[in-house]
Amino acid sequence: MVMSASSPQQPVTRMHYAGLDGLRALAVAGVLVYHLFPGALPGGFIGVDVFFVISGFLITSLLMREHDAHGSISLRRFWTRRARRILPALVLVVTASTTAALVVGGDVLVRIGRQVLGAATFSYNWVEIASGGSYFDALSPEMFRTLWSLAVEEQFYIVWPLLLLALLLVPSRWLRAALLVAASAGSALWMSALFTPGADATRVYYGTDTHAFGLLIGAALAVLLEGRLGAGLPRSDRRSIRIAFDVVGTVALAGVAALAVALGDGDAATYRGGLALASLLTVIAITAAIRPGSLLGSRLDAGALRWLGRRSYGVYLWHWPVFTLILAVSGSIATQAPPVSASLVAIVLTLALSELSFRCVETPVRVRGFRQCGRAMLRAFRASAPRAATATGITVAAIALVGSTGTAVAVAPQSSSVERLIAHAQKSADEREEPAESKPSPATISGSDITAVGDSVMLAAAPALEDTLPGIDIDAQVSRSMYTAPGILEDLKKRGRLRSTVVVGLGTNGPVNESTLREVVDVLGPDRHLILVNAYAPRDWIAGVNAELEAFASRHRTSVVADWRDAIEPRAGELLAGDSIHPGYEGGTVYAEAIMQSLQVLADLPPAVTEQHGYNLPLVR
Structure with a gap:
């Protein structure tokens, strides 16, 4: 059993699990409603916990299948894949939004340097905790505060492949899964213990230690299905079993929706079991959806949901900066009660920018890699005049975005009005x-x-x-x-x-x-x-x-x-x-x-x- 820095083995082919795009779509929709239409869905923030469970499951299943196929896991290849997936959209959102904030000026620039530092180092959650920032503070709505969850995921991606090697030494997959469930429960209990009713909940909400239970229980599901993920779960010919799984999965999904309606970001129940329950219900929904022949999985993979789910990462990144910029342009910082028109415009712009980012930035880098995209850019300078002009424009825009980001960091105020x-x-x-x-x-x-x-x-x-x-x-x-x-x-x-x-x-x-x-x-x-x-x-x-x-x-x-x-x-x-x-x-x-x-x-x-x-x-x- 080896975990190598590099490997000559061919990478494991990515699998598509039915229903996961739809779950992502529902999760990001919940987050958008929670942020852009405050009060309409008080617990829409649990969409982030749905993302955590999906990420823990997918990343662990990929690593497990690579280990099953080659007897080793290539760290270099794994982290390169993560970089291709995460960095292009993140860099674009941060630099473009910061440039726009520099033009708008005012409160939207408050502490932008600290935010950019957190985004660049994948430590946004801990940077904010250390500096006393608050996810729930409306006095200065930081433009990149939603990056806390990306930081938690990236920290998991760095550490988890190393821990997985030790876990694979445990002989029984049931025992491995049990250990991960225990770790997940420990994280949820730690959140409950640290939460103080009436006090700001940022520490327990942002903390990797207190909010890792979704990632861990998603990983537990992947470990439990070890050996079955390559060819898919066994298909049952018994209609009653298929129906039972669909019903249970649908009920679990309805339970997540009920929590999104019932929970509030200041409620003790949220941090003392509510978020953990949402994660557990998501695991049940995933288990039902990914089974071959699942009606739930096919419904979740319907056209609009699948479209949104595939772009959910970009939608999540873009929506809050776009929203805060729109409010800043209109002269308001009242993110708790925004004009409906501002929220609707934010949705339209977010979807448009996410589509452009997905097609023109994220997909090319994810498919071709950084080196090939760089070489293609160099070739474009020596190609026809239109292609050379396009390459020049892209290069100038990139330099301008980076330069204006640096300027914004230098001139940003440290407190809001x-x-x-x-x-x-x-x-x-x-x-x-x-x-x-x-x-x-x-x-x-x-x-x-x-x-x-x-x-x-x-x-x-x-x-x-x-x-x-x-x-x-x-x-x-x-x-x-x-x-x-x-x-x-x-x-x-x-x-x-x-x-x-x-x-x-x-x-x-x-x-x-x-x-x-x-x-x-x-x-x-x-x-x-x-x-x-x-x-x-x-x-x-x-x-x-x-x-x-x-x-x-x-x-x-x-x-x-x-x-x-x-x-x-x-x-x-x-x-x-x-x-x-x-x-x-x-x-x-x-x-x-x-x-x-x-x-x-x-x-x-x-x-x-x-x-x-x-x-x-x-x-x-």
Whole structure:
């Protein structure tokens, strides 16, 4: 058993497995809907996990068939095939998109150097994790953030052939498959263990260690079918068996679709079994589809699905850069609630660019190789005038793309306009000194009895909030959700910073549930008021958040809702940043006024209620 750096053996002929093109098509369609029509398919991101399973299965089956045929695996040939498949489209997308971003300018260029580095080294996921980037952050939608999954796959392609050699020493294919299933389960359990509800999930979503279960369980299927992959799976003449496989595969595929509808990128269920379940169901669907005579496989290989599936790699690469560029041209960075017209244009451009890339770049290199394509280009310079002109044009375009990419990296800003707005608000808050004895001025409400805990919206509103409510104690940070509120409030209470009235504005970054709100009330105790600021943001959970806050406040007479949503909605286009979430100073005054109105509601509570609980309210002067 040998794994060689090179081999004189002829390469193993690639096999076409029925249904896999269709599965790729459905997977990339789910991702497109998730990204371009937010809220329409909350769990469409599981399309990436479907890709992982297919990739693990195909790569392992290719390596296994090569080993079965020649008794060895050529690393050089394997990695060359991968380079031919991956690099042409990737280089084109990165350089063309970066050049377009240089022309457009603005937020679309933010941290482009870091993104290009991650793309060039197939380490995008770890570069972003190390630098604190977030897949779920809408403040600066990085143009190449979807390359995290390509990085995970490429890291797998580098390591897996080496590990496979050791695995082949295990005598039983069942035991080999069991070991891979165990490794897959370990990765899924590691994701579950590292996930913290309410916290940013980028580490567990991006991590190769936490998100390798799909690749590994796909590999397990290929190992389990060892020796049967060359000639195909045995065909059963029993119609009942064929029907049973088709039914089970169809049910599994329906299960994946149900998860795409039910899961959300902030749900604990997603990271604690949801993605792993999607991978397992994909394995079942693949097993049913690739059987000879499978009706499911033939249906998945239907014309449109097969067309999209064969171009799914290019579609995945192109769609997000195209989308972010369209939004940038239109002056918006609100990727959470884009205009439908922008999404439709993005789809049309993505399909057109993917087709051109597939025909003119990807297929020639994959079929002929880098050397032959290079030699053909050199011959074209010495051929007829039209061919020489074409070769010259291609060469000039390539040089221009590379040069403009370098220029974009050199001039790219390191923060977006929204991030700068929040940073300015944070600096203003840090520079202010809280008065030792705060006395309210006429026609104002004192902030000396108020503690405010919030997310980036409150942080952006902080300067106006401090001017409107002098002496208020604000504790606000980016990316907080309501799940973090009990812990934050408990810490403030221990440090003596929890005043008689507490404002909580944590509805922007994820769902809210009653149990968390009850924990908040328990921390505050009977001697403090609670003001819950509702949320305004183009995100699918906001309606549910606001309904939950309203319902909770209606059941707790001394808790009220500050209606930021209704206050800002008529002037959102005027007073909010391009993400339609964060206020500037004038928008911050609207935020503060919503809180002041809630303070007045509390101040107007019947005296018996106030006296009974001993509340110390900041009264209107």
